[in-house]
Amino acid sequence: MTEHVTNEMLQLLADGELTGDTALSVQQHIRECASCSATFGSLVTFDRFARAIPVPVPRREFTQDLCSRLGIQPHTPLLFRIFEHVASVIAVLLVVMMGATVWALIALAGGDFGVNQEFPGQKVVNVAGKWLESGYVEFGDWLSRIIPNVFGGQAAKIAVMLLLMVPLVAVVDWLVGRKGTAGEL
Amino acid sequence: MIADHDIIVRILAGDTHHFSVLVDRYKDRAFALACRLLGNREEAEEILQDAFVKAYRSLADFRGESRFGTWFYRIVYNACMTRVSRRHGGAASLDDPETTGGEWTIASDDRDALETIEREERCEILDAELQKLPEKFRAVLVLFYVQGQKYEEIASILNLPLSTVKTHLFRARALLRNRVLDRYKEDMRAA
Numbered sequence: 237m238t239e240h241v242t243n244e245m246l247q248l249l250a251d252g253e254l255t256g257d258t259a260l261s262v263q264q265h266i267r268e269c270a271s272c273s274a275t276f277g278s279l280v281t282f283d284r285f286a287r288a289i290p291v292p293v294p295r296r297e298f299t300q301d302l303c304s305r306l307g308i309q310p311h312t313p314l315l316f317r318i319f320e321h322v323a324s325v326i327a328v329l330l331v332v333m334m335g336a337t338v339w340a341l342i343a344l345a346g347g348d349f350g351v352n353q354e355f356p357g358q359k360v361v362n363v364a365g366k367w368l369e370s371g372y373v374e375f376g377d378w379l380s381r382i383i384p385n386v387f388g389g390q391a392a393k394i395a396v397m398l399l400l401m402v403p404l405v406a407v408v409d410w411l412v413g414r415k416g417t418a419g420e421l
Numbered sequence: 422m423i424a425d426h427d428i429i430v431r432i433l434a435g436d437t438h439h440f441s442v443l444v445d446r447y448k449d450r451a452f453a454l455a456c457r458l459l460g461n462r463e464e465a466e467e468i469l470q471d472a473f474v475k476a477y478r479s480l481a482d483f484r485g486e487s488r489f490g491t492w493f494y495r496i497v498y499n500a501c502m503t504r505v506s507r508r509h510g511g512a513a514s515l516d517d518p519e520t521t522g523g524e525w526t527i528a529s530d531d532r533d534a535l536e537t538i539e540r541e542e543r544c545e546i547l548d549a550e551l552q553k554l555p556e557k558f559r560a561v562l563v564l565f566y567v568q569g570q571k572y573e574e575i576a577s578i579l580n581l582p583l584s585t586v587k588t589h590l591f592r593a594r595a596l597l598r599n600r601v602l603d604r605y606k607e608d609m610r611a612a
Contacts (some may be wrong), residue, residue: 288544
């Protein structure tokens with residue numbers, strides 16, 4: 237190829253739209269022709285320059301809003317769902333630990349807190365407490381027989397704690413999910 | 422990553438929540454196209470929402486002859502052009518007389534000038550100068566540079582012959598390059 241290559245052809249080469257023999261022939265010409273080589277360089281430089289075109293992005297709530305409009309649930313990746321459940325478990329554990337700490341502090345300061353003091357509905361609470369306690373003991377005994385004697389015989393209690401946490405975690409999950417959806421609407 | 426075709430099969434089988442995967446996959450680039458064509462974020466988002474709703478409802482009609490992205494960008498592009506056409510009082514032609522015909526020369530000293538423009542300034546200049554181009558030129562430039570589409574895909578999205586896409590892209594680039602360089606020279610003179 238002795239004649240100069242057209243700018244259009246050089247641009248096609250820069251864009252990767254030339255293939256086969258034509259591409260090879262134009263590349264060969266660029267290597268031999270200073271003028272076409274300079275023009276090609278200029279085109280490539282502008283291409284690099286133009287890739288800096290700013291890309292605006294939609295609002296973060298776009299997908300959620302669209303799904304609400306279509307009446308469909310957005311897809312949540314499995315790992316994220318697992319993470320959400322773990323977060324709920326941690327939240328429940330923290331609340332239980334805080335409650336236990338407060339209870340222990342009050343009990344230490346006042347001794348036998350809530351046992352000797354009268355308050356409305358105390359009988360109902362006492363009955364429910366006794367029922368839960370006996371149920372817990374029976375359930376714990378039953379679990380102790382079927383679960384190996386690990387953690388110094390505490391495996392049954394741990395299992396009961398975990399089982400009791402399941403509905404709590406489910407409630408927290410539901411509340412969090414409901415709040416998240418409602419917030420976007 | 423699950424292929425678009427597999428996602429569509431799942432959606433059509435009743436797993437509708439998978440549609441949000443397609444939305445997340447295409448919303449940014451489609452928004453960039455709509456934003457550039459309309460020059461307004463709110464309008465672009467409204468058009469994009471409508472386009473996704475239309476795509477969702479006509480998903481059963483998508484035969485997979487082209488890629489989902491191509492099919493969807495075509496919906497977005499057509500919706501944008503309808504809006505633009507309404508703005509222009511129904512005028513079909515959006516040609517800028519300044520951009521039709523003429524010589525498209527490339528000066529060799531362009532290269533040095535372009536390389537001296539800092540990254541931040543590049544974004545600012547491109548943002549402003551791109552918006553001054555006619556919609557058809559903006560469309561090809563965004564599809565090529567932002568979305569990384571090949572010529573044939575651009576032709577399919579814009580429903581234009583391949584040769585027209587080549588011409589539009591060539592002229593759009595030349596025009597943008599000249600405007601960027603003019604602005605750069607003005608700034609240099611002013612400084």
